[in-house]
Amino acid sequence: MHVHCGQVGEIREAMRSSPERFTRECADRFEQQHGEPPGDAELRSWARSWPVLLDALDRAGQAESWLVLEYTLAGSAERVDAVLLGARSRGGLTGVVVELKQWSRLTWASPLEVALEDMVRPHPCRQAFGYTSHLERWLEEATLDLEYRGVAFLHNAPVDVVHRLRDAVAGSRGSQDVPIVGRDELSGSDGAELARLLRCADLRPPTREQVDRFLRAEQRPSRSVFEDLDNVLSQKSDFTLVGDQQTAQLRVLRTLDPERSTKRQVIAVTGGPGTGKTVVALRLLADIPRIHSERGRVETRFITPSGTLRRQLARATESPAARQLFLLPGDFRAGREGVHVIPLVDEAQRLRRGDRTVERLVGGSPVSVFFLDERQVVRPKEGVSVAELERNARRFGAEFTHIPLTSQFRCGGSQRYLNWLDRLFSVDGVAEPWVEADYEVDVAANPEELSAWIRERGRDGRTARISAGFCWPWPDDASTGPLREDVVIEWTDERGRRHTWRRPWNSKHTRKVGDAVEAPRREFWATDPGGENQVGCVYTAQALEYDYSGVIIGPDLVRRDGGWVGRPDESHDKAMKGVAPDAYRRLALNTYWVLATRGTRGCRFHSTDPETQRFLRGLFPSHRESSDPSPTLAP
Known part of the structure; x- marks a missing residue:
C-alpha cells in the first residue's frame, strides 16, 4: 500500500500546481487504506518535506525515476516515507529507501536513539537500515533482481547536527552505511554530487512494468528471518522448553496438521507468572513456518497489547527484518490469498473488551493462539477470558482447545x-x-x-x-x-x-x-x-x-x-x-x-x-x- 506512486517529475509538477489538492488526494488514499485519516502533524510533514525531496531528486537527474510515497511494509503498520525506484545499468531494480526528517537541532544522539527538545526518536540511519533489511528479506520478486539502499534526508539539519548523527552510528553495522543529507549538502552540492549523496547516481529510469511488478510483489518473511530468530532464541537458555511447555508446543503444532482437522482452530494457553507462556509463543513463532512451510504458505506474527513486551522482544532480535514479526493488536492483518497468517497473542488478558479485536483475530486466520493469565487483568476495560475465547470459537464454527501450563519458573x-x-x-x-x-x-x-x-x-x-x-x-x-x-x-x-x-x-x-x-x-x-x-x-x-x-x-x-x-x-x-x-x-x-x-x-x-x-x-x-x-x- 502507498498514498502515491509516479515519476518524480510528474509528482513535482502536481505538487507545484496544486499542493493542497495533491496532499488531500494522498490523505484520502491513506484513509481508505488504513481506516483513519492521517494526523495533522503528518499532513504538515508531507507538505514541508515532499517538495524539498522532489526538488533534490530532480536536480540529481532522477525526474523520470519513480517515487513511492508512504510505502507500507507488510506484516506491520510501519511505513517508509519514500522509496525511489531506479534501474541499474546491468539489469535489476534498486529501491532507495528515504527516511525524511525535519529536525534542525538535537540534545544528544546514540547509535539507537536521538533526543530532540521534548522527545526521543529512533536514529534515522538505524530506521533506514531497518527498512532496507525488511525489504531485502520480506519482498519476493526474483525476476526484478531487487536490491535496496538507505538514505536519511534531513533537509533542515545544519552541519553540527549532521556530524553528531554520523558520529553516533560510526562503527554500527548497517547504520553506518546510510548517508545523511543535511541542509548544507542540499544547498551546496551540484547535481552530480547530490546524486551521489542520494545513492542514485548509477540509476536510470525503470520501466513501468518493473514498477508494477514491484508494487505487486509479495511481502512475506523469508526463511532466513525465522532462522535468525530461531538462532537468537536457541542461544538463550531462558527460551529452552521443558515439561508442559514442550507439551503445549506440540499440541499447538498438531492443530496445524490438515490431516487432523479441517476446522478453524482457536487455542487458549493459560498459566501463571513464570509458566512459560511467552517462551512457548516465541518458539512457535519460529517453529510453525519452518515445520509447515511444505504444507502451504503459513506465516506467524507475535502479537501483544503490551508495548513494553513488544519493544523488549523487538530489541532482542539481531535482525531488523525479524523485528517486524512483533506487532500490537491493531497492526495485525489477515493473510493474502493462499497465505495463512497465524496470530500468537501473548498477554491476551490485556486485550480491550468490546472493540472486536478477538473477533478480528479469530476470523482472520484458520488458527489463532491466545496466551493469557486471567489473574493479571489490571484495567477495567480489559479482561479477555478463556470462556470468552471459547464463545468466539463457537461463533466462528471453530474447534476450541485449552492448554494449561502449571509448572512455574518464576x-x-x-x-x-x-x-x-x-x-x-x-x-x-x-x-x-x-x-x-x-x-x-x-x-x-x-x-x-x-x-x-x-x-x-x-x-x-x-x-x-x-x-x-x-x-x-x-x-x-x-x-x-x-x-x-x-x-x-x-x-x-x-x-x-x-x-x-x-x-x-x-x-x-x-x-x-x-x-x-x-x-x-x-x-x-x-x-x-x-x-x-x-x-x-x-x-x-x-x-x-x-x-x-x-x-x-x-x-x-x-x-x-x-x-x-x-x-x-x-x-x-x-x-x-x-x-x-x-x-x-x-x-x-x-x-x-x-x-x-x-x-x-x-x-x-x-x-x-x-x-x-x-x-x-x-x-x-x-x-x-x-x-x-x-x-x-x-x-
Missing part, C-alpha cells in the same frame, strides 16, 4: 510463595503467616529501608527494582531537564523525626547525562541500568522479571476489619476513573499480585497506610512481638 520456583501470595491478595481468602522457605520475602519498615535493600540486592550484576501502585501523579515528562521526583512518601521514625522519600516514576524517554544513561525509557526500566533509581508501575513490569522486587502498596488498597478495601479515589490512573470500589478492589489486588511476582529471588513489601503496614508485619515471625512495630506515617 519466584525461584517457589510454589509455596505463590500460594501464599494468592491467599494474601484475594478478595475472600484468609492471609496466612509466612513460613520461611526457599524464597526471600519480608516487609520493610519504611521506604528508605526498602531502598537500602534494593541497593544491596542490586549489586554484582543483579537486577533489583521498586514498583508501586499508581497512587501518585504521573505527568508527561520531557526528554530533557532533570527527572521529576513524582513519588513522594512522608514518614515518621520511632523517635518522632519526619522524613520524606522521593523518587521519579520510570521515564517516558531515555535520559542521558553526557554519554551515560541516567534513566532508560520506560519499556526498558525493568532490565536496563538506571532503572533501579526510578519507580515502575504495573504497565512497565508486567510480562517482565528481575531478581529482586520491592513493592510499595499505596493508599488505594488498604486492610480494614480483616479484609481488603479498594479506594479508587486514591488512584491517579486515568483508566480507573469512575470504577466502583468493589470492582477497583479486584483490579488493585491483581495489580499488586503482579508486582509481587516479578522478582525471581526475593520480594519486600511496604505499605504507606499504617494499619495495612501493621497487618503485613504481623504476617512475619520476626515482626510479631511488637504490637505496633511499624513507623507511623505523617498525616
Whole structure:
C-alpha cells in the first residue's frame, strides 16, 4: 500500500500546481487504506518535506525515476516515507529507501536513539537500515533482481547536527552505511554530487512494468528471518522448553496438521507468572513456518497489547527484518490469498473488551493462539477470558482447545510463595503467616529501608527494582531537564523525626547525562541500568522479571476489619476513573499480585497506610512481638 506512486517529475509538477489538492488526494488514499485519516502533524510533514525531496531528486537527474510515497511494509503498520525506484545499468531494480526528517537541532544522539527538545526518536540511519533489511528479506520478486539502499534526508539539519548523527552510528553495522543529507549538502552540492549523496547516481529510469511488478510483489518473511530468530532464541537458555511447555508446543503444532482437522482452530494457553507462556509463543513463532512451510504458505506474527513486551522482544532480535514479526493488536492483518497468517497473542488478558479485536483475530486466520493469565487483568476495560475465547470459537464454527501450563519458573520456583501470595491478595481468602522457605520475602519498615535493600540486592550484576501502585501523579515528562521526583512518601521514625522519600516514576524517554544513561525509557526500566533509581508501575513490569522486587502498596488498597478495601479515589490512573470500589478492589489486588511476582529471588513489601503496614508485619515471625512495630506515617 502507498498514498502515491509516479515519476518524480510528474509528482513535482502536481505538487507545484496544486499542493493542497495533491496532499488531500494522498490523505484520502491513506484513509481508505488504513481506516483513519492521517494526523495533522503528518499532513504538515508531507507538505514541508515532499517538495524539498522532489526538488533534490530532480536536480540529481532522477525526474523520470519513480517515487513511492508512504510505502507500507507488510506484516506491520510501519511505513517508509519514500522509496525511489531506479534501474541499474546491468539489469535489476534498486529501491532507495528515504527516511525524511525535519529536525534542525538535537540534545544528544546514540547509535539507537536521538533526543530532540521534548522527545526521543529512533536514529534515522538505524530506521533506514531497518527498512532496507525488511525489504531485502520480506519482498519476493526474483525476476526484478531487487536490491535496496538507505538514505536519511534531513533537509533542515545544519552541519553540527549532521556530524553528531554520523558520529553516533560510526562503527554500527548497517547504520553506518546510510548517508545523511543535511541542509548544507542540499544547498551546496551540484547535481552530480547530490546524486551521489542520494545513492542514485548509477540509476536510470525503470520501466513501468518493473514498477508494477514491484508494487505487486509479495511481502512475506523469508526463511532466513525465522532462522535468525530461531538462532537468537536457541542461544538463550531462558527460551529452552521443558515439561508442559514442550507439551503445549506440540499440541499447538498438531492443530496445524490438515490431516487432523479441517476446522478453524482457536487455542487458549493459560498459566501463571513464570509458566512459560511467552517462551512457548516465541518458539512457535519460529517453529510453525519452518515445520509447515511444505504444507502451504503459513506465516506467524507475535502479537501483544503490551508495548513494553513488544519493544523488549523487538530489541532482542539481531535482525531488523525479524523485528517486524512483533506487532500490537491493531497492526495485525489477515493473510493474502493462499497465505495463512497465524496470530500468537501473548498477554491476551490485556486485550480491550468490546472493540472486536478477538473477533478480528479469530476470523482472520484458520488458527489463532491466545496466551493469557486471567489473574493479571489490571484495567477495567480489559479482561479477555478463556470462556470468552471459547464463545468466539463457537461463533466462528471453530474447534476450541485449552492448554494449561502449571509448572512455574518464576519466584525461584517457589510454589509455596505463590500460594501464599494468592491467599494474601484475594478478595475472600484468609492471609496466612509466612513460613520461611526457599524464597526471600519480608516487609520493610519504611521506604528508605526498602531502598537500602534494593541497593544491596542490586549489586554484582543483579537486577533489583521498586514498583508501586499508581497512587501518585504521573505527568508527561520531557526528554530533557532533570527527572521529576513524582513519588513522594512522608514518614515518621520511632523517635518522632519526619522524613520524606522521593523518587521519579520510570521515564517516558531515555535520559542521558553526557554519554551515560541516567534513566532508560520506560519499556526498558525493568532490565536496563538506571532503572533501579526510578519507580515502575504495573504497565512497565508486567510480562517482565528481575531478581529482586520491592513493592510499595499505596493508599488505594488498604486492610480494614480483616479484609481488603479498594479506594479508587486514591488512584491517579486515568483508566480507573469512575470504577466502583468493589470492582477497583479486584483490579488493585491483581495489580499488586503482579508486582509481587516479578522478582525471581526475593520480594519486600511496604505499605504507606499504617494499619495495612501493621497487618503485613504481623504476617512475619520476626515482626510479631511488637504490637505496633511499624513507623507511623505523617498525616
